[in-house]
Amino acid sequence: MRIAFAGNPNSGKTTMYNALTGRSEKVGNWGGVTVGSKEYKLKKEYSGSNEVIAVDLPGAYSMSPFTPEESITSEYVRTANPDAIVNIVDATNLSRSLFFTTQLLELGIPVVVALNKSDINAKEGTEIDVEKLSEKLNCPVFKTISTEDKGLAEVIKTAISLAGTTQTAPYLQADINLHDKNAVDAEDRKRYNFVNKIVADVEKRKVLSAETNSQDKIDAVLTNPIAGIVIFAAVMWFVFWVSQAWLGPLVADWLVGWIEMFQEWVAGSLENSPAILSALIADGIVGGVGAVVGFLPLVMVMYFLIALLEDCGYMARVSAVMDPIFKRVGLSGKSVIPVVIGTGCGIPAIMACRTIRDERERRATSMLATFIPCGAKIPVIALFAGAFFAGASWVSTLSYFFGLVLIFLGALLIKGITGYKYRKSFFIMELPKYKVPSLKFAFKSMMERAKAYIVKAATIILVCNTVVQVMQSFNWHFQVVEEGAENTSILASIATPFAVLLIPLGFGVWQLAAAAITGFIAKENVVGTLAVVYGLTAFIDVDELEMIGGANEVAMAMGLTSVTALAYLFFNLYTPPCFAAIGAMNSEMKSRGWLWGAIGLQLGTGYTVAFLINQFGTLFTEGHFAAGFVPGLIAEALMIVALVLISKRVRSHFDEQYELHKKTAKAAA
């Protein structure tokens, strides 16, 4: 049998689903985290001898879909005929939630109401008469606390026992013309009145929602258009400082010590073995993978802090602060959500774009969301910040805020190309209540990501590093490359043509080009490949107990200045994301033209940013332009010409589509 979990956004459906199934689906203290349906078997302790499949649905406010994810919910409960529905109701906001409940009760499928977040109600002194509510709705109602597994067993037991039975709906929609907007609005108002009457009968509140409380006062500051952005910048700087300049490196130092010791032991054990074997295992596998794993503590600390920020309700406020800016540049207010999710991983960020109704805004958002550096780029940022900027946390902060600026500029560019005019749109997001963040939740979230990071390092990164090491060790005749003849290796000959294109950017050497290319498989590969091609492992100085800094071994080996290092870092951050994210982009955009446009825009952006940093940085620091200035300018000019041509083409299609009378005139002639 199947039990569907339906309710308003941020009512705790996925938290309940995770508790009942043992899954670890993404949860967050804001609405819109779940964008698709998911199903899994219930744990035996809840389902007993029955085989019960739980279906977690995206949040919906009503059965009349307003957003794509609401359509998934309404379509599922209408057409998939689940055996029972568990309606998760946010007990702290009963009047809003019961509108959907009364609609679900009309479907003829047994419904069990779970009054979730009952602990918050208890703290706020809000009392709900459960028996009376159950009587008024004609369905079982239970108080639940998903985060503490309270009341869940009763809900499931009742849902299973009700399968195949019928309930009498407490409210039936009148027989109206559903195409008549006024009739539908009037009917909705009637339903609201019915719900409000029930709420008045069953609920006693100490704190009235109309009163201004301390949360509202905090919101006034955190969502202020100016103060909100300044506070956001300060918060993010603190997150990066703790994760990448203080606590992260402190833990990483211990880990790197062990990795180094292991690498030395492996190299020592293979002393009498062929050099190629030693290089492959000690440098390629242990060195390359170790270099990536060495950054794991930094990534973990950052994810822990971001999880705390999400859980306490702050990230939802960030969305509110960014909303007006996003709308101004031609994106949707909802574009904020993919951008915030993008700090973790680009793929769910792109998937989250499907909540945006307007096709152009949806495509533009999925095109731009990956400008925000994802978790896989943290090792790259940390490496360059450590090697060239003495571990300065401003490098990370700048990378993220510059990513935001590129999103705005990119959006303006798309707006210009597509001939989009500003229109008033609304972004409605319920701000969750502030709460003390759960350390358990943050720890769990951090450990899940750590596990995924290790899996990636032990599979994709390991195989890539081995291939890179082999390609670097052999030439095309499959002879071992002699010392001093590294330029004859397979890797060098493949990467050199790309390296030539990168001369105007200041890093036209095959090693750096190869690292950038392998980064398209997984961004952590940039670090792994650099470790392999330069024979480096220790990106964290174990003697100094800090991230490597200044003119050290890494900086010397790469032969980059601070300017070219920043250009290389930004090139890797803002060129297209990994292939998996490009695939996700393809699926969300559903247009080859837009997909190639996105890849072109990202390549062009990464190239232009690196070019400008290298050329103007060199001009300021050394008083002259860097090598390849003129060829770089030609490349930029070609990009501008391409943009103009694309814009003209798009606009001509637009004109063709809407100039109807000219078409008829032409046809008549």
Next chain:
Amino acid sequence: MNMATIIAVIVLVLILFLAVRYIYKEKKKGNQCIGCPYASSCQKHSAGNSCSK
């Protein structure tokens, strides 16, 4: 060929075999983004398709 070399070759082959097998299995299951913390959250992935399709 000494014992250390033989062991190293076996370990190398084994590690690579296991890594490639894992990647292959995941791809077959429809997971295009190995290691992605959200792979299991992907709607199509859990239905047996690629999350990027």
